Amino acid sequence: MQQPLTGSFELIKNINTACILNMIREKGSISRADIARGTGLTPATVSNITAELISINLIKEMDRGESSGGRKPVLISINKTACYVGGIHIGSTAIEAAVSNVSAEILGSARAPIESASPQEAVKLGLQLLEQAKVKAGVKDLAGIGVCTHGLVRSDEGLLVFAPNLGWSNIKMGDMFAEASGLPVFMENDVRAMALAESWCGLAFGVKDYIYLYIGPGIGGSIISGNELFKGQGGFAGEFGHAAIEPDGPLCSCGNRGCLQALASEKAVFESYKKRRAANNLPLNCKNYEGLLYIAKDGDKDALEEILRSIRYIGIEVGNIINALSPLLIVINGHLTKISEITMPALKKETSSHCLKYSDIDTKIVFSSLRDEAPIKGAATCVIRQMFESPKKFLKD
Ligand SMILES: [Zn+2]
Structure with a gap:
């Protein structure tokens, strides 16, 4: 049986402190009165906790904000150099x-x-x-x-x-x-x-529930639910790279066949390009996946076909994710973001053709703003x- 949720005074104070800090972070700068209104905490609690946070230098008082009549309120913001x-x-x-x-x-x-x-x-x-x-x-x-x-x-x-x-x-x-x-x-x-x-300082800032997909040498994913990582029973939820896309497809590093990773990871796509060129006795026009992206952008037919084929597989899985979870936002990162003018429209088209009708309308698909960092x-x-x-x-x- 699940234990009832209980909390010591300290635990409750920690929860209130985190709540106040998150509100200050989300708003950038905010008055104590607006923190109390936004969090539902009493003005006295907000005053006590903000005093403690100022004493340890994690937040600071700024210039006074707009007044709705009377004295202008003091605004508070995060002190981003509080520590490193x-x-x-x-x-x-x-x-x-x-x-x-x-x-x-x-x-x-x-x-x-x-x-x-x-x-x-x-x-x-x-x-x-x-x-x-x-x-x-x-x-x-x-x-x-x-x-x-x-x-x-x-x-x-x-x-x-x-x-x-x-x-x-x-x-x-x-x-x-x-x-x-x-x-x-x-x-x-x-x-x-x-x-x-991406939640802390990227495009998912302020979005409580969203899906992250990384297309690199392998393919991984994450589910953020209520601002927290959703890990699932076994602790490894979000392994979208091992979604079965082609049951009789190539062998994946996990031991199964036809996983998204075995079809559309950077490594898989470059290997497929090499095989295609070798089959036609043609030299390689690039040395790696990143090079493949750039020659695809310059109109190399084989490179473009390989990239678009991988986007097709990724689109199938993004469609599956939307059908299963209906997220507000899906953030995708990886080198494919470097030719977004080609990859993003192709991805949106493929995704749309694998979603239930109307189910993708409210899901925003974006490429990460943090990229290599x-x-x-x-x-x-x-x-x-x-x-x-x-x-x-x-x-x-
Ligand atoms: Zn796999």
Whole structure:
């Protein structure tokens, strides 16, 4: 039986604090009276909590706003330089580290290849890169570190369950980073972290429920429900890359056949282009998926056909998502966003032809505004979100 929801005074105060902080963040600047009206909290509670948040420097008073009669109210905003956090993204081929402020603005970053590194070496390299990023950002101290990696992650345990491209499994990476840095560390899967960043500072800002889809070397997804990641019973909800599109299609890295990832990931599309050229004894006109996009844009027939074929598969899955979940917004990221003038109209057309009639009318499909910065901003966002839920754990008077 589900336990009834109970809460201590401290828990309730934390919830109220997060509620106030989120309202200030969403509005940009707001008066105490409007916070009370917007949250339903009493003016005394708002006054007490905002005083505490000012004392730890996470919010600040600004110029006075418009008056509806009488004295102009003092406006409050987030102090985006209240502290700084580190973000580390461990991808399939490289590690990137960055320092950001509490608005997830990147102030300095560093990157290095990760070829055949062990998890221990990756932790060491990640922290070395973070030191370089701190120097570039002119920042001495960090309040915490967010780490996102490709593969399956149990974020509550800081556990990297399986990273297929790196050949790592069951690595307590959160603890390894925490012990080596002496800082609080929060881990997440990279696509989930990207989705959180899109909510924090991208096109999904202020959207409580939406779907994120990442088309990269693999294909991943995330479901954001009520501003939180929806993880499902097993903890891995949102794996749209393994939706079966062609039951007898090519073998996927997951062991099944015809998954979206096996048909439309960057790797799959470039392999298909190579096979097509080889079958006709023709040389390759590009070296990788990004190159394929650009020659497709310049009118290379084979390249364009391969890109449009992959968009067809993606459109089928986006249509499935709309039919199943009817989201308000779907944000898509990946290199295909770089030729949006070709890929977006094709995607919308394919999606529409796989949706129930009228079901896609209210769903907005957009390409991410964070583009290549999404993973590193995502890593930083993992810490910042925790800070906004319990700021006193991170910031002192
Ligand atoms: Zn699969």
